Amino acid sequence: MMLFNKTTDKIMRPLWKWGLILVASCVFSIEASAADALSQKPQASAETKLTAIFLYQFSKFIEWPIDTNTDQNESYFTICVDDDLPLQTILEKITVGEMVGNLPIAIRKLYEIPNSTQCQMIYFSSASEANFNILANIKQQPTLTVTSNKEMLYYGAMIRLKKQGKRIRPQVNLELIKETGISVSSKLLRISEVFKNEQ
């Protein structure tokens, strides 16, 4: 009887502890796949909101060369967004009545703009053929290109809003930005990660 109990204890103790670990890891893997299968695109997630706020903040902590926008008829500070409608809606909401310098902010759909150099800032939500082409066309131009996509950053977007754990942190390709005459404030650089494209 004594032996039996000792044995039970030896078995049960680790069982109880490691059972928990086992169950936990099972749930981890099952949940991960179930989640992928069943997910739906949300209307406006916290991530979208935060992305919009970052874009708005960039307009305050980044300086464009003075001659930008001079040859445009419209005197707006234009932020162009590819087909991310929730983001565009939020951007419109937060930039109502806001100015950059003495220019009011306008939010435009990227694909509806005839010439993407009209945009002072472009946000690419994904890496698509169309976006790669636009990016290639405006290289060296004083248009700030922002993305949340890793490929787009490697392909030449200037800033990536990198999801790091639960937070978002800008990754800045400083060399690329400098070539275009745009300057980034030290306050923004302090919270950012500097990205170097080593190719």
Add this chain to the structure above:
Amino acid sequence: MTPIGGSYSQWKQRRTNKLEVIKNDMKHLNFDINRALKVGLITSLLWGASGLVLADPSQDYDLDTLKSMSLEELVNVEVSIASKTSTKLSDTAAAVYVITAEEIKRSAATSIPELLRSVPGLHVAKINSNSWSIGTRGFGGQFANSLLVLMDGRSLYTPLFGGVFWDVQDTVLEDIERIEIIRGPGGAIWGSNAVNGVINIITKDASQTQENLISGTAGSHEQGSITVRHGAALSNDTSYRMYVKQRRLDNYEYQSGDSAEDDWQDRRAGFRIDSTIHENHQISFHGGAYKGNAAGLAYIPPISLPLPDALPASLNQAKFSGENLTFLWQNDGAEGSSRSLQLFYDHTYRQELLATEDRTTLDIEFQQNFTWSDQYTTVGAGYRETRDKLINGAAVSFDPAKDTNETWNAFVQNRSVNIIENLDMIVGVKIEGNDRMQSDYELQPSIRFNYQISETSTVWAALSKAIRSPTRVEQDATLSIFVPANTPVIGQSLNQPTLATLVATGVYDVEKLTSLEAGFRTNLKNNLRIDIAAYYNEFKGLPGLQLISGPVLNPGPPPTYAVSIAMINSTDFKAHGTEVSLWWQPSPQWQGRIHYSYANNSSNAGFVTIPTVEHQLNLNLYGTLSDDLTINIDARHVGAPAGLIMDEYVEMDLKLIWQVTPSLDISLAGRNLLHSNHLEYSASSPSTRNAEIERDFYLKLNWSL
């Protein structure tokens, strides 16, 4: 006395079964079945949860709030439902306060306890150079318990008595991202001991500390503290940091002018690695080790008669050390679902005149968040095993000397969004079991409501139950207490000094709290914010004393009495209070903060006095004097604690920071500027005497490279 003796032997037997397995076959078998049931319960809970459909994410950020945030704050905003360690669920329907990294930088505080001084509803008092009393909502004392304190998910309170040795709790202050303080019961989701509040210290992700830092502090009380931290990225997705830190602090003096001999020092080192795998799996591995010593004069009563007229002072040379490791795995599934698994190991050693504690704790916790239509659900479970070895010191002895204690818990919490328009309901329940409880488990339910009156105003209310598990001290310790003549012990006042022996009976059980809370938050215009919280608490089974034998007169000389007493759960009482916070930013350069805390424990009729500070007022003013010069002023008025013989006081701290270059700042701080010295508390232990807190100045240099 019979009821105590009777239930004691039964209880003791139940516990002995776990220690000496062989003695009682049937009961032992029973215990294993219980354990299997627990595993089954948790397993089914988790499996059940995993079958549910997952939908979109949760957090509703107010765009105006986000828009008004600084860049530093933006990079710290979390974009998915966080785990329990940074849950946002409680943010809305509970009294929450957050100390940000920015505030830590501005503050003249050089330690974690000092940082907590300005929190509404929290009372922090320095007992001497190395001992603090930190309590929430009127529960203070050096051995204040019923407060859950965590650092990066690792529990910091000792199961020895349920309180925290604050002198050993430290890290690089520059690496702290924020400290979240929840007043009131957090029992439904947080770990055990969260009766009166939760203090959650969260350090930065290693990706946010990717530079080297050298920091040094020297001054009249700060005798030289130095920190060296190295941080870097190993790859795009993996970062690490490591640090070493040393502190040396000078002694204070007693009112008499004699040195309190309470100088102390410690050294610590630590590391943290954070890595993101496949975008949505994050791994964090961190750990640390420390070693130090803190002194103080102790007045230890003898274990047997006769008593001396006055207790002789002996130097209490405390030695402490500890090592810990934490591993955390978090996974963000598709929109809104997330899960985390955390394991920690913690070893602490502390040697004092009263007793020596050597403790090893292992803890595992799992948590799962998921959403379905407008429901946001969190389920989780945890298990903790703590083993200790106690060496009896002067005036205290423990039986048994070695003990292993197991705690397990499982919880579920659900938030229903918009049950009617703008009204959220949060319902949660936690089931917790512990070897020291007399019942097999305890339930801690809570229900919270959050109503959004307008874009800028919210009102919330909560009804919750929380428990505090009994600890080693209450169940296993026999200790001697020196009672001066004409001081009441259990309703009697004896005309001679008395040696009271508190006998371990093992019957002490859980303390219970039922709490009703309500609060209101509003943003008046953009630059004025108000937060009000009020509570009504009903405590059941707080400590009280029962006479076992005596008083017996020992003729001496000198004549003394001896009594035997036991600790029982005999004190029930009601408490209420309010906390009001006001933030004001009159101009971009200046901002101010006022906190007023009111706590009333007056219906506490038990023998064990809870030192309660009824009124406390904190003021903070922070301003930018020029591009590179800022000033921070903290002032406080602390009322006289009920039950202790000491006066109210007013004090002020000031710090000037000169940002010499973006990577170098020099600051000059003066603390307790209004008096050359003042008393903040009376000690609750014979091993600590209350020293006077001195005015002090220091110079600090922070250099990142």
